[in-house]
Amino acid sequence: MSQSQAEVELLDRNDPLGPKREAFRIPEGLIYLDGNSLGVLPRAVPARLERVIQQEWGTDLIRSWNLHGWMELPLKVGAKIARLIGAQPDEVVAADSTSINVFKTLLAALRLRPERRVIVSDIDNFPTDLYIAQGVNALLNGKYELRWVHKEGLEAAIDDSVAVVMLTEVDYRSGYRYDMRRITELTHQHGALSLWDLAHSAGAFPVDLNDCGVDFAVGCGYKYLNGGPGAPAFVFVARRHQAAAFPFLSGWMGHQAPFAFLPEYVAAEDIRRLTVGTPSVLGMSALDTALEVFDQVDMAVLREKSLRLTDLFIEQMEPLCSAYGFQLMTPRAHERRGSQVAYAHPEGYAIMQALIASGVIGDFRAPNILRFGFTPLYLRYAEVLEAVRRLEDVMRNQKWQEPRFQVREKVT
Amino acid sequence: MSQSQAEVELLDRNDPLGPKREAFRIPEGLIYLDGNSLGVLPRAVPARLERVIQQEWGTDLIRSWNLHGWMELPLKVGAKIARLIGAQPDEVVAADSTSINVFKTLLAALRLRPERRVIVSDIDNFPTDLYIAQGVNALLNGKYELRWVHKEGLEAAIDDSVAVVMLTEVDYRSGYRYDMRRITELTHQHGALSLWDLAHSAGAFPVDLNDCGVDFAVGCGYKYLNGGPGAPAFVFVARRHQAAAFPFLSGWMGHQAPFAFLPEYVAAEDIRRLTVGTPSVLGMSALDTALEVFDQVDMAVLREKSLRLTDLFIEQMEPLCSAYGFQLMTPRAHERRGSQVAYAHPEGYAIMQALIASGVIGDFRAPNILRFGFTPLYLRYAEVLEAVRRLEDVMRNQKWQEPRFQVREKVT
Numbered sequence: 001m002s003q004s005q006a007e008v009e010l011l012d013r014n015d016p017l018g019p020k021r022e023a024f025r026i027p028e029g030l031i032y033l034d035g036n037s038l039g040v041l042p043r044a045v046p047a048r049l050e051r052v053i054q055q056e057w058g059t060d061l062i063r064s065w066n067l068h069g070w071m072e073l074p075l076k077v078g079a080k081i082a083r084l085i086g087a088q089p090d091e092v093v094a095a096d097s098t099s100i101n102v103f104k105t106l107l108a109a110l111r112l113r114p115e116r117r118v119i120v121s122d123i124d125n126f127p128t129d130l131y132i133a134q135g136v137n138a139l140l141n142g143k144y145e146l147r148w149v150h151k152e153g154l155e156a157a158i159d160d161s162v163a164v165v166m167l168t169e170v171d172y173r174s175g176y177r178y179d180m181r182r183i184t185e186l187t188h189q190h191g192a193l194s195l196w197d198l199a200h201s202a203g204a205f206p207v208d209l210n211d212c213g214v215d216f217a218v219g220c221g222y223k224y225l226n227g228g229p230g231a232p233a234f235v236f237v238a239r240r241h242q243a244a245a246f247p248f249l250s251g252w253m254g255h256q257a258p259f260a261f262l263p264e265y266v267a268a269e270d271i272r273r274l275t276v277g278t279p280s281v282l283g284m285s286a287l288d289t290a291l292e293v294f295d296q297v298d299m300a301v302l303r304e305k306s307l308r309l310t311d312l313f314i315e316q317m318e319p320l321c322s323a324y325g326f327q328l329m330t331p332r333a334h335e336r337r338g339s340q341v342a343y344a345h346p347e348g349y350a351i352m353q354a355l356i357a358s359g360v361i362g363d364f365r366a367p368n369i370l371r372f373g374f375t376p377l378y379l380r381y382a383e384v385l386e387a388v389r390r391l392e393d394v395m396r397n398q399k400w401q402e403p404r405f406q407v408r409e410k411v412t
Numbered sequence: 413m414s415q416s417q418a419e420v421e422l423l424d425r426n427d428p429l430g431p432k433r434e435a436f437r438i439p440e441g442l443i444y445l446d447g448n449s450l451g452v453l454p455r456a457v458p459a460r461l462e463r464v465i466q467q468e469w470g471t472d473l474i475r476s477w478n479l480h481g482w483m484e485l486p487l488k489v490g491a492k493i494a495r496l497i498g499a500q501p502d503e504v505v506a507a508d509s510t511s512i513n514v515f516k517t518l519l520a521a522l523r524l525r526p527e528r529r530v531i532v533s534d535i536d537n538f539p540t541d542l543y544i545a546q547g548v549n550a551l552l553n554g555k556y557e558l559r560w561v562h563k564e565g566l567e568a569a570i571d572d573s574v575a576v577v578m579l580t581e582v583d584y585r586s587g588y589r590y591d592m593r594r595i596t597e598l599t600h601q602h603g604a605l606s607l608w609d610l611a612h613s614a615g616a617f618p619v620d621l622n623d624c625g626v627d628f629a630v631g632c633g634y635k636y637l638n639g640g641p642g643a644p645a646f647v648f649v650a651r652r653h654q655a656a657a658f659p660f661l662s663g664w665m666g667h668q669a670p671f672a673f674l675p676e677y678v679a680a681e682d683i684r685r686l687t688v689g690t691p692s693v694l695g696m697s698a699l700d701t702a703l704e705v706f707d708q709v710d711m712a713v714l715r716e717k718s719l720r721l722t723d724l725f726i727e728q729m730e731p732l733c734s735a736y737g738f739q740l741m742t743p744r745a746h747e748r749r750g751s752q753v754a755y756a757h758p759e760g761y762a763i764m765q766a767l768i769a770s771g772v773i774g775d776f777r778a779p780n781i782l783r784f785g786f787t788p789l790y791l792r793y794a795e796v797l798e799a800v801r802r803l804e805d806v807m808r809n810q811k812w813q814e815p816r817f818q819v820r821e822k823v824t
Contacts (some may be wrong), residue, residue: 027471034474041470045542047696057640058453059439062446062773071640097689099510099663107551111805123675126662128689131677135662139519139551190455222690228469229482229693250547251511252540258472261778263535263560265543277509277540278634281641282694361474366673 008312011381017305019115022292024226024378031360034329036172036200036340036373039226042068048289052282064281072290073284074232074253074275080291081225081234084299085198085217089382091236093271094221094284098233100197100249101218102166104274105235108245109164109193109216110136110144116163116192123148127170129197133166151176162192169207170200170338173365174207175310177331177338181212188213199223202234204339204375205306206299215241224339224375227287235274242271245259251276255311289293293377305376309384313341313372316388324395329369340373351394358390420724423793429717435705436638436790441649443772443795443802448584448612448752448785451702460701464694476693485696486644486665486687492703493637493646496711497610497629498620503648504737505683506696508632510611510645512661513630514578515684517647520657521576521605522548522556523630528575528604535560538584541609545578558688563588567598581619582612582750585777587742589613589721589750593624611635614646616751616787617718618711627653636751636787639699647686654683663688705789717788718751721796725753725784728800732780736807741781752785763806765817770802 012018025041032040055255056064065071079089095101106119119133130148137144149157151171158165165187170177184194195216201207205222209217215238220286237245247267252258253275256266267273310330320326326343345351345368352364362372372387394400424430437453438444444452468476477483491501507513518531531545542560543755549556561569564582570577577599582589596606607628613619615636621629627650633643649657659679664670665687668678679685722742738755757763757780764776774784784799806812 025470027473030473032473038469038474041465044670046462046465046470046766049461053453053458053461053640054764058437058458061439061442061444061452062450062775063768064641085436095513096508097663099665099689100508100661103661126664127667127673127675130668130675131662131664134677135660138662139660211797228465229476230690230696231692233689246550248547249512249515250507250543252538252543253731255539255543259778261539263539263542265539265546277511277645278642280643280695281690282698283692284642286694290427356475363474366671 005385008381008385011308012256014307015381016301017297017376020293020297021378021380026378029359031387033360033362033374034368035375035411036223037363038222039224039375040087040378041228042226042290042293043290045228045286045289048285048411049282052285061388070281073281073288074279075272075287077232077284077291078234080288081202084207084294085202085211085219086234087236088210088239090271091239093233094232094287095235095279096233098218098220099128099132101233101235102129102197103136104247104249105195105216105218106133106136106164106166107248108152108237109195111246112193112241112244113163116161117143118147118158118162120144120147120149120154122154122167123150124171124173125168126197126199129166129168154183158186158190158192160190162190164193164195166195166197168197168199169402170204170340172200172368173329173371174337174342175340177336179335180214184212184214200338200340203294205303207238210238213236220278221287225287226290226293226353228283228290229407230283231287232280232283237271237274238250242399243269245273247273249276253277253279267348280316297377304377306374307334307337309374309376309379309381310337310339310341312381312384313374313388316385317343320388320392339376340371342369342371345370346370347400350400350405351407354394354400354402355391357405358394358399360387360390417794420793421796423720426711427707427717427793429788432709433790434704438790441771443799445772445774445786445799446782447787448783449567449775450634450641451636451642452790454638454702454705456704457640457698457701457735460568460697461694464634464697466502482693485693485700486691486807487684489644489696489703490646490683492506492700493631494617494707497614497631497648498618498622499592500508500622500651502683503651504646505686506644506646506699507687507691508742510609510630511540511544511630513645513647514541514607514609515548516574516659516661517607517628517630517649517802518545518548518576518578519660520649521607523658524605524653524656528573529555529561530574532561532566532569532574532577534566534579534587535562536583536585537580538611541578541580548816566595570598570602570604574601574602576605576607578607578609580609580611581754582616584612585741585781585783586754587750587752589748591747592626596624596626612752614708621648622650626650627628632701637699638702638705640695640702642695643699644692644695647823649683649686655681657685659685661688665689667689709789714788718786719746719749721786721788721791721793722749722751722753724793724796725800728797729755732800732804732807751788752783754781754783756781761811761820762817766806766812766814769802769817770806772799772802792820
């Protein structure tokens with residue numbers, strides 16, 4: 001191996017983010033390369049939830065909406081996320097699921113381009129984004145062309161007939177990262193609006209929504225933001241669009257005066273109009289505390305570590321690619337890479353099961369992708385080396401051929 | 413007072429649901445008449461959440477989707493709710509918020525009556541239901557007449573032009589309970605579909621959705637089901653409509669094969685098609701455990717106690733109505749009453765604040781309603797007497813006139 005154990009240990013010792021690992025509860029002996037699917041538990045979260053359950057729900061009960069700020073949680077959490085994605089605090093709110101937030105923002109964006117009839121996306125976008133667009137189109141009598149294209153054809157697909165370009169910044173399988181600035185500029189040159197899904201971006205590296213001129217964005221709370229399984233998602237609407245972003249999912253929490261209980265819906269003036277029903281207080285509270293881990297984190301430093309981790313992994317994997325036929329799916333160019341690395345392999349499913357059994361957790365994505373996520377807040381360089389060593393062991397000793405690793409279960 | 417302390421204590425001693433109180437953590441000294449806004453904490457919930465947080469999220473991480481059945485939670489919780497509302501286990505799923513579930517079911521129902529152009533509801537329906545219908549109508553180019561009527565005009569409003577009659581079974585302010593069977597039959601006689609919101613019904617008394625022939629229903633997890641603040645809501649679709657209930661909110665969790673990651677949406681054959689994004693595991697788990705309290709509860713016995721509690725409260729309040737001008741808003745007829753009692757009073761806001769300060773929690777609903785919810789699983793008859801005694805004290809000593817009780821806060 002080209003980088004020795006000693007060199008890697010030096011990297012860990014000098015890692016400015018090294019102490020952050022202590023903020024997480026990493027299971028003993030586990031190498032967790034799946035923070036892009038479910039982030040690990042921040043140590044401060046259980047105490048917060050204990051307080052929410054026992055004191056706020058258990059003792060103060062209904063009074064907690066005011067007493068403990070339950071009402072303000074969606075905006076408070078949104079403001080914390082805003083800092084990580086280059087938005088103003090009043091441009092982001094935590095709410096519902098990513099899928100539902102795609103629905104809200106896509107509808108709002110289409111309404112701002114009423115004369116246009118094309119929605120552009122990447123055919124390899126995370127399926128739920130495409131499914132939601134299909135649902136939206138069915139709702140609007142199929143009047144839209146859903147122009148799903150491969151990455152190499154994306155720019156050519158954006159023309160003056162396009163209403164919205166909706167993309168996930170980082171491809172959930174390959175880890176390919178779009179040039180958000182370039183695509184957003186191109187989108188605007190053609191008079192269309194941009195909708196970015198930050199599922200694999202928020203908390204993984206600095207995002208500059210406003211600097212790139214993005215119109216709408218959504219993202220996930222349970223991946224790099226570590227908010228826990230099924231954590232609330234978030235939604236961004238640029239200030240300039242907020243007054244015109246009509247909330248078709250017009251629930252009482254988005255009303256100008258929810259507690260006036262008026263029969264007529266009047267949307268809140270601000271980003272609150274993107275909220276719908278009563279928020280999950282447990283989920284919001286966990287995410288609120290999880291986000292504290294990012295306090296004082298310089299996102300540029302985080303990105304630097306992320307690239308070093310993925311560089312190291314790619315480098316260490318080279319001999320395995322030659323020996324066992326792994327095919328790198330992730331761009332080598334830093335600017336085109338998220339915080340994950342993917343390999344194609346025809347036996348990918350069984351190999352991943354065997355690797356998991358050896359204590360290295362990554363995940364598998366159909367049809368043949370082994371996916372490894374690298375969360376700079378808690379991963380060590382030494383773990384990258386050890387993960388590859390264990391994968392090498394799985395391959396050399398053909399452990400993946402054990403029958404138990406061939407049985408497919410649903411995986412997330 | 414017509415019913416003595418001793419008589420009431422006898423009622424408590426002979427209460428078949430009396431032992432159920434032990435399943436809840438009732439704050440010491442508090443009389444909680446607000447379970448229709450937020451149910452109290454079931455004692456088994458903190459241990460379940462501790463396990464979900466530490467073991468499932470903290471240790472087993474992403475593997476918990478299979479290992480701890482996270483994937484199945486929405487259906488498992490739905491099946492438990494089904495028993496309480498007269499539905500089959502495969503007709504109910506826990507998902508999202510009540511508002512979002514109204515959106516899904518209203519759209520699905522309208523699509524089943526494409527030639528009709530009227531939605532009927534009660535102008536005093538909980539506002540979010542009306543707001544969602546407004547949003548749906550805006551989305552469909554305003555082609556629907558939103559026929560919002562007062563209760564006395566409801567039956568006359570249902571004619572052959574109506575697509576959907578959407579009502580909340582129990583009025584959130586007055587506690588008036590609709591005749592679900594009669595209204596559903598009338599709805600069907602006119603060829604329309606019924607959509608019932610069970611926010612103040614599920615867990616409060618037996619509901620017989622299938623026996624009444626109901627088409628669609630939604631409901632809330634955090635009121636009488638005690639699932640915790642912002643708990644997941646639920647949605648019911650009668651089997652006969654499931655194949656045709658198109659999920660316009662077409663997210664990946666409702667796909668026939670979510671983990672095949674296909675670009676084309678194909679709705680699940682079953683009730684799962686009403687789910688959208690990744691569910692809140694914390695919220696689902698809390699609700700799942702909270703529902704265990706209903707094991708072996710005979711809902712007819714629950715209803716009997718509910719009526720006795722509200723009868724007792726109404727009876728005890730009579731002298732206060734005469735002396736201080738409270739006006740009963742809730743029907744005296746049992747079959748027209750939910751599990752709450754409401755009074756109008758011009759100083760309702762301040763009176764409720766003073767009552768809360770005295771340790772009796774009810775809530776206030778604009779413009780002038782004092783609302784008291786009676787949860788038969790944990791309330792004692794003696795508490796009803798004591799609550800009225802304290803309200804009498806608030807009134808006799810004009811405690812509500814203290815300036816601190818006049819300042820309006822947002823209340824839920």
